[in-house]
Amino acid sequence: MEILHISAECYPMAKVGGLADVVGSLPKYQQNLGHIAKVVVPMYRTKFLYDNDWEVVHKGSIKMGAYSNEFTIIKEKLNKTGFDLYCVDINGLLDREKVYGYEDDTERFTAFQIAVLEWLNQWNHKPDIVHVHDYHAGLIPFMMRNCFQFASLSSIPTVLTIHNAQYQGWMSWDKGNYFPAWDTWKWGLLDWGNTINPLACAIKTADKVNTVSPGYMEELMHNANGLEALFRQEWAKCSGIINGIDYMVWNPETDSYIMDNFSIKDFKAGKQLNKKKLCDDFDMDINLPLFIFIGRLVGEKSADLLAPAISRAFEEHGKILNILILGSGEPSVEHALYSLNNKWVGYYNTQISYNEKLSHQMYAGADFLLMPSRVEPCGLNQLYAMRYGTMPLVRKTGGLKDTVPDFGDEGGYGITFIQASVEDITHAMQRAITLYNNQKQLNKLRETMMNVNNSWEQSASKYIDLYSSIL
Numbered sequence: 072m073e074i075l076h077i078s079a080e081c082y083p084m085a086k087v088g089g090l091a092d093v094v095g096s097l098p099k100y101q102q103n104l105g106h107i108a109k110v111v112v113p114m115y116r117t118k119f120l121y122d123n124d125w126e127v128v129h130k131g132s133i134k135m136g137a138y139s140n141e142f143t144i145i146k147e148k149l150n151k152t153g154f155d156l157y158c159v160d161i162n163g164l165l166d167r168e169k170v171y172g173y174e175d176d177t178e179r180f181t182a183f184q185i186a187v188l189e190w191l192n193q194w195n196h197k198p199d200i201v202h203v204h205d206y207h208a209g210l211i212p213f214m215m216r217n218c219f220q221f222a223s224l225s226s227i228p229t230v231l232t233i234h235n236a237q238y239q240g241w242m243s244w245d246k247g248n249y250f251p252a253w254d255t256w257k258w259g260l261l262d263w264g265n266t267i268n269p270l271a272c273a274i275k276t277a278d279k280v281n282t283v284s285p286g287y288m289e290e291l292m293h294n295a296n297g298l299e300a301l302f303r304q305e306w307a308k309c310s311g312i313i314n315g316i317d318y319m320v321w322n323p324e325t326d327s328y329i330m331d332n333f334s335i336k337d338f339k340a341g342k343q344l345n346k347k348k349l350c351d352d353f354d355m356d357i358n359l360p361l362f363i364f365i366g367r368l369v370g371e372k373s374a375d376l377l378a379p380a381i382s383r384a385f386e387e388h389g390k391i392l393n394i395l396i397l398g399s400g401e402p403s404v405e406h407a408l409y410s411l412n413n414k415w416v417g418y419y420n421t422q423i424s425y426n427e428k429l430s431h432q433m434y435a436g437a438d439f440l441l442m443p444s445r446v447e448p449c450g451l452n453q454l455y456a457m458r459y460g461t462m463p464l465v466r467k468t469g470g471l472k473d474t475v476p477d478f479g480d481e482g483g484y485g486i487t488f489i490q491a492s493v494e495d496i497t498h499a500m501q502r503a504i505t506l507y508n509n510q511k512q513l514n515k516l517r518e519t520m521m522n523v524n525n526s527w528e529q530s531a532s533k534y535i536d537l538y539s540s541i542l
């Protein structure tokens with residue numbers, strides 16, 4: 072079957088977080104299963120754009136209320152991603168350096184969606200499935216069914232994957248005139264709480280809805296940033312499919328970013344060499360346990376708890392641990408973490424940046440990964456960490472609950488805790504330090520977690536089953 076994925080991010084073209092990793096890998100695995108998967112994203116001014124050759128495949132124009140825009144669809148020529156990657160270029164609107172965070176994001180992503188449908192309307196054949204990701208593509212199922220000019224697309228089945236339900240793309244009703252002429256009797260499909268809510272609209276109008284883990288789907292019925300009642304109403308078409316990881320990118324045996332490649336057979340020496348590189352770079356003592364945190368420094372990730380928890384850990388235990396943090400986000404959290412750099416010199420370092428290479432080196436060289444998230448739809452960091460033999464310390468929520476069993480339980484290989492609190496985080500760190508002092512047990516657990524199969528193969532088939540159920 073032929074699947075068209077529509078998303079705001081796709082690794083390596085544009086990445087902010089896990090959405091990019093999923094949209095950059097799931098289609099590859101769908102192709103491996105014998106299907107045709109294509110991806111379309113906005114054309115941002117990223118390194119991948121400039122480093123690669125592109126061909127123009129379509130030119131068109133869209134109208135959004137009083138504005139009109141020309142757009143161009145370009146395709147990466149050499150198929151470097153392993154699937155057909157298309158970008159929508161709208162001069163002045165999409166061609167920016169960042170993916171999100173502009174005042175006119177509403178206009179940008181609305182224009183993107185209309186342009187994709189204009190283009191799709193011109194295809195000689197139609198895809199079997201239109202698969203939209205998160206709210207940035209959430210108006211598409213609605214527009215396919217209810218905008219008169221897209222009538223020829225109205226019978227294509229649609230799937231919505233929710234990677235994060237916190238962000239919903241709310242816009243005031245006056246923006247309703249941006250959409251191409253639509254059946255205004257259907258206004259209720261766009262509305263949630265007197266605003267246009269693209270995520271809610273997609274939940275109502277897509278044929279199937281899934282989240283990126285079963286645990287997160289259950290949580291959304293009770294905690295969904297205002298959409299709980301909607302999830303309960305639409306439960307029959309909702310399900311959870313756990314994300315896989317791209318074994319071609321995240322593989323300690325072949326990863327070109329890391330100091331020393333290693334496999335399950337020689338991970339002890341391999342991890343040690345990678346740890347040495349990290350400790351040398353950050354002037355830390357290789358003999359102490361190395362904890363890391365990688366991610367957006369926001370409340371969802373409990374990043375605000377890191378500085379007090381780390382201070383507490385150092386105060387309680389003294390200088391018997393190393394901590395390395397990589398991320399960016401809320402200025403107050405960045406400041407709190409960065410200001411500790413001077414306090415625990417030689418034991419602690421925060422890098423406020425986005426650094427793909429360093430993130431790989433950290434997964435490879437660390438002993439423990441901190442993930443105390445308040446909300447975690449799936450979480451990929453813990454899966455990458457385990458693949459590289461780094462034990463995750465996770466709060467039992469969403470996908471973390473589904474993927475990390477506690478080593479205190481039969482067959483478990485992680486450290487879990489219940490509350491997003493300084494006490495629970497420091498208690499988990501205490502357990503990790505104790506475990507670190509028993510290297511034999513820790514290495515056995517590392518071996519177990521490295522053996523767990525978290526690749527896309529199984530989950531990619533589940534998506535195919537989901538599509539088949541609506542074809």
Ligand code: ADP
Pocket residue numbers: 087088089090092365366367397398399424425426427430449450451452453
């Ligand atoms: P999110 O909620 O941000 O999508 P995920 O765990 O699903 O969280 O995915 C996060 C992805 O982004 C992982 O690939 C992680 O390594 C990467 N990442 C997050 N922050 C950074 C950073 N500052 N530098 C490099 N990679 C990062």
